[in-house]
Amino acid sequence: MLAHVGLTGWGSSGKDAQCPCAGNCEQSKDKMLQTRPAEAATTKTKPPLTIRLCQPRGFCAGVDRAIQIVVLALKKYGAPVYVRHEIVHNRYVVEGLQNLGAVFIEELSEIPDDHHHCPVVFSAHGVPKSVPADAVERNLFYLDATCPLVSKVHKQAIRHHRHGRHVLLIGHAGHPEVIGTMGQLPEGAVTLIDTEDDARTFVPADPEALGFVTQTTLSVEDTAHILEALQERFPAMQAPAAESICYATTNRQEAVKETAPGADLYLVVGAPNSSNSRRLVEVAERAGARMSLLVQRASEIPWNEIGDIATLGLSAGASAPEIIVDEIIDAFRARFDVTVDLAVTATETEDFPVMRVLRDVELTPADMAFVNGER
Numbered sequence: 001m002l003a004h005v006g007l008t009g010w011g012s013s014g015k016d017a018q019c020p021c022a023g024n025c026e027q028s029k030d031k032m033l034q035t036r037p038a039e040a041a042t043t044k045t046k047p048p049l050t051i052r053l054c055q056p057r058g059f060c061a062g063v064d065r066a067i068q069i070v071v072l073a074l075k076k077y078g079a080p081v082y083v084r085h086e087i088v089h090n091r092y093v094v095e096g097l098q099n100l101g102a103v104f105i106e107e108l109s110e111i112p113d114d115h116h117h118c119p120v121v122f123s124a125h126g127v128p129k130s131v132p133a134d135a136v137e138r139n140l141f142y143l144d145a146t147c148p149l150v151s152k153v154h155k156q157a158i159r160h161h162r163h164g165r166h167v168l169l170i171g172h173a174g175h176p177e178v179i180g181t182m183g184q185l186p187e188g189a190v191t192l193i194d195t196e197d198d199a200r201t202f203v204p205a206d207p208e209a210l211g212f213v214t215q216t217t218l219s220v221e222d223t224a225h226i227l228e229a230l231q232e233r234f235p236a237m238q239a240p241a242a243e244s245i246c247y248a249t250t251n252r253q254e255a256v257k258e259t260a261p262g263a264d265l266y267l268v269v270g271a272p273n274s275s276n277s278r279r280l281v282e283v284a285e286r287a288g289a290r291m292s293l294l295v296q297r298a299s300e301i302p303w304n305e306i307g308d309i310a311t312l313g314l315s316a317g318a319s320a321p322e323i324i325v326d327e328i329i330d331a332f333r334a335r336f337d338v339t340v341d342l343a344v345t346a347t348e349t350e351d352f353p354v355m356r357v358l359r360d361v362e363l364t365p366a367d368m369a370f371v372n373g374e375r
């Protein structure tokens, strides 16, 4: 269900209305965005613009946890902390962590011999089984930041395999999560189904012994079509015990779907290699936004192409920091008389704790300010 929250979002129409959270919840942050006094004085000559701001948007619990793990490891063990692959698919986050002392590598062999005592963090996307095994072999101290929901998919794939089923993984070729999931099982035990065409042409050794899982960040709609094609051909195919597309992917797509119809422009904050962000752009287009774009920073907004717009849809992929959403709203405020219409479609309460070894380190809002801003 869609709830629009404007200036009167928590039950008072006065500008002094207070949210009981003392300014920390999303509604408070968005309300603050709407009421900066310096901007109010300069809005008269600007064209009006309504921003439909999605909630939920941006960081999911798995991304938040992965970033926290790197930050806490830096606090506890000092720099450098090695991180295998981009911890999450966002350049801004990666650079922020580099500034704090993280060193990003693609392979464990890149860690110098005299740094084998330094921690190495595995990214939120998950890794093939061979990676932790390699770390043990090299006598490295590793912290696995794989999202618990990705680990759940790994377990489901292993379960299918144990039951003697060939595993079909619906996902995008080359994505690190897909590489990680395929790497949970011996070679040949998993077939990747990337498209509907793959679903129609795949020839199994035994059509009665199949089980499927999916990447967590797929388009809900596209996946349903692929599954339909597979289920039609292989009615005995077994589903995973739990849904593989995660809550964050589903909620963000649903929010975009609700807010896109009639939008003159839809902006999704995210990186080109972020699967869930790219899916949001597609969802916005399909749901009726006139134009839909992926942007990493406000500097990428093509102001000349945008022209006269009255309604902007705005969301952020699960790996895009809130500080960039603020930056984009500010960029529109500089050119338009902005009203932010907060579109609440779901409430997320998921919170994944970091591993035990880091729980004795305090995480402060200042530690996460590089992504969350000064909240």
Ligand code: SF4
Binding pocket: 060, 061, 062, 063, 124, 147, 148, 149, 150, 216, 217, 246, 247, 248, 249, 276, 318
């Ligand atoms: S998008 Fe979903 S699976 Fe991926 S890190 Fe976030 S919560 Fe986990």
